[in-house]
Amino acid sequence: MKKILDILESTKLDNRVRLGIMSILMVNDWVEFKRLKETLELSDGNLASHLKVLEKEKYIAISKQFVGRKPQTTYQVTDLGRTAFETHLNALEALVKRKKENF
Amino acid sequence: MESRKNPSETLDEIRSLMERSSRFISLSGLSGIAAGLFAIIGAALVYIYLDMIPFDGKRLYYVEAIHSTKWGMNYITFFLLDVVFILIGAISCGIFFTTRKAKRKGQQIWDALSQRLLVNLFIPLVTGGIFCLGLFYHGFFGLLAPTTLVFYGLALVNASKYTLKDIRHLGYCEIALGLLSLFFLGYGLEVWVIGFGILHIIYGSLMYWKYERA
Numbered sequence: 001m002k003k004i005l006d007i008l009e010s011t012k013l014d015n016r017v018r019l020g021i022m023s024i025l026m027v028n029d030w031v032e033f034k035r036l037k038e039t040l041e042l043s044d045g046n047l048a049s050h051l052k053v054l055e056k057e058k059y060i061a062i063s064k065q066f067v068g069r070k071p072q073t074t075y076q077v078t079d080l081g082r083t084a085f086e087t088h089l090n091a092l093e094a095l096v097k098r099k100k101e102n103f
Numbered sequence: 104m105e106s107r108k109n110p111s112e113t114l115d116e117i118r119s120l121m122e123r124s125s126r127f128i129s130l131s132g133l134s135g136i137a138a139g140l141f142a143i144i145g146a147a148l149v150y151i152y153l154d155m156i157p158f159d160g161k162r163l164y165y166v167e168a169i170h171s172t173k174w175g176m177n178y179i180t181f182f183l184l185d186v187v188f189i190l191i192g193a194i195s196c197g198i199f200f201t202t203r204k205a206k207r208k209g210q211q212i213w214d215a216l217s218q219r220l221l222v223n224l225f226i227p228l229v230t231g232g233i234f235c236l237g238l239f240y241h242g243f244f245g246l247l248a249p250t251t252l253v254f255y256g257l258a259l260v261n262a263s264k265y266t267l268k269d270i271r272h273l274g275y276c277e278i279a280l281g282l283l284s285l286f287f288l289g290y291g292l293e294v295w296v297i298g299f300g301i302l303h304i305i306y307g308s309l310m311y312w313k314y315e316r317a
Binding site for chain 1: 110111113114116117120121123124125211214215
């Protein structure tokens with residue numbers, strides 16, 4: 001039990017917003033900041049701070065371009081991020097299974 | 104830290120986010136039913152215009168049509184009006200019911216997801232449309248119904264990756280019907296009624312029953 005919780009914490013994805021961002025990036029190629037914000041219903045600041053954590057962990061790649069005159073930031077999951085997400089999900093599933101067995 | 108408290112709830116949330124962010128799930132079953140009804144009304148008008156009954160395989164539509172001047176319209180005017188009536192009816196109902204469902208689901212009606220859905224729907228659809236124009240140009244009128252159904256089915260199968268998965272099975276049915284009708288030419292209008300009318304109503308009802316009944 002302890003070990004599973006350690007894994008959950010070690011991935012840095014033990015947070016609703018960060019896990020949400022990763023869920024979206026896993027099934028979409030290059031997602032705009034605005035779309036993340038709308039789907040997750042977050043404020044700019046809140047989303048940006050969590051994106052920063054994911055960037056620091058090298059879970060996401062960032063691309064900044066100009067569309068017309070407006071800057072547009074898009075995000076993509078990296079291989080490292082993909083692995084971390086899968087590890088986290090497997091740990092969650094193991095936890096669910098463990099709980100079912102206990103009851 | 105929430106995920107630690109209730110892992111199965113977190114997993115459900117992840118699943119829902121993945122689904123909501125990658126598929127356009129606001130497609131309403133009611134728009135399928137409406138499209139089917141308009142197709143059937145449109146076909147009924149053709150039967151009335153030509154004084155024909157379904158499965159009366161003895162006479163050909165395009166032979167009958169040329170001589171008809173009912174309601175003071177030649178066949179080209181009539182068919183154009185009929186097609187415009189069906190398209191406007193089906194598309195406006197589709198937009199209405201889908202917008203309504205999107206509002207309830209909190210999904211955007213015009214975003215990257217719906218655009219991607221339409222692009223993938225229209226690639227086979229436009230190809231089929233141009234292909235049919237070619238058939239028309241060369242006078243292969245009898246092949247129009249099978250061809251429209253096959254291409255429409257392929258368009259649905261292709262688009263199903265970006266919306267409710269059930270659309271895929273509707274696509275298979277349209278393809279099968281189109282291929283079958285290719286070997287029984289002369290029932291073009293009947294298979295159109297089945298493919299665009301009855302199948303749409305059946306699938307629309309199933310999807311409404313499955314996702315929207317509440």
